Amino acid sequence: MTIDLHAHSTASDGTTPPAELPRLAAEAGLTVLALTDHDTFAGLAAASAASSGVEIVPGVEISCRLDDAEVHLLGLFVDPGHEPLGAELELIRTDRRRRAVRMVERCRELGAPITLAQVEGIAAGAPLGRPHIAAALAAVGVTDAFTPEWIADGGRADVPKHVLSTVDAIALVRAAGGVAVLAHPRSVKRRAEVSDTQLAALAEAGLTGVEVDHPEQPPEVRDRLRAVAAELGLRTTGSSDFHGDRKPVRLGECTTAPDVFAALRASAVSVS
Numbered sequence: 001m002t003i004d005l006h007a008h009s010t011a012s013d014g015t016t017p018p019a020e021l022p023r024l025a026a027e028a029g030l031t032v033l034a035l036t037d038h039d040t041f042a043g044l045a046a047a048s049a050a051s052s053g054v055e056i057v058p059g060v061e062i063s064c065r066l067d068d069a070e071v072h073l074l075g076l077f078v079d080p081g082h083e084p085l086g087a088e089l090e091l092i093r094t095d096r097r098r099r100a101v102r103m104v105e106r107c108r109e110l111g112a113p114i115t116l117a118q119v120e121g122i123a124a125g126a127p128l129g130r131p132h133i134a135a136a137l138a139a140v141g142v143t144d145a146f147t148p149e150w151i152a153d154g155g156r157a158d159v160p161k162h163v164l165s166t167v168d169a170i171a172l173v174r175a176a177g178g179v180a181v182l183a184h185p186r187s188v189k190r191r192a193e194v195s196d197t198q199l200a201a202l203a204e205a206g207l208t209g210v211e212v213d214h215p216e217q218p219p220e221v222r223d224r225l226r227a228v229a230a231e232l233g234l235r236t237t238g239s240s241d242f243h244g245d246r247k248p249v250r251l252g253e254c255t256t257a258p259d260v261f262a263a264l265r266a267s268a269v270s271v272s
Helices: 018-027 044-049 085-110 116-123 130-139 168-177 196-205 219-232 258-271
Strands: 001-007 030-035 055-066 069-076 181-182 207-215 235-238
Touching: 001 018, 001 055, 001 069, 001 235, 018 030, 018 044, 030 044, 030 235, 030 258, 044 055, 055 085, 069 168, 085 116, 085 130, 085 168, 116 130, 168 181, 168 196, 181 258, 196 219, 207 219, 219 235, 235 258
Parallel strands: 001 030, 030 055, 181 207, 207 235
Antiparallel strands: 055 069, 069 181
16 A cells, blocks of 8 residues: 555645546555645545545645644544534635735735735635735745745734634544544744644644654654654654645655554544
């Protein structure tokens, strides 16, 4: 088995339609792929219907608040029909639009002539997010959108959004029959990293795993995360975090060991 547990489609901020992901996964030699679009299950039915021999794991990536920083939580093997989780994701998506409207306004105030219609065209029906605004900014010559000058966390055009606490998100994922895995906790591209102490607290709150092998986490970071995870009894996963053409990574660039995948599946069954 070759397993990638973190990938995005056009249902959120990826550039690949969900129905095309199984074919690309098979071409990359994958046998298992988790579709983990941001705050939505909208692409899951299309991806599952086109599975082509690749197992599609139902998943979601939830934006959460951990102390004063934003982190992302992967819910794997979740029931997409679970009403409390679905209601919370709907609230997050609704607030994404409010946030996007205000961010576009701020960008315009800062001199970037983008429009909401332009951003919505780029999103093509997906929940509006910063990557769509960044693409609109790039179209008018702003090539460094994810900086404090523009839309980075706390940047001049950034706007706070509704987010769950990470502990509450873990509880929702577990209630929906899934397992919670903390995504890229020490990515070199994010402003804040999750400390050993914070990981211990999340493990106590029901976190099952931590994404260790990730394209944005260098070898020394992975080694430390693996050691901490072992101390805390957390499973360690590997994933590409594929976004199509939006990021220079390929499906299967990082993978999860089959025994870890089996343990995650067993944990999901035990809490469903």
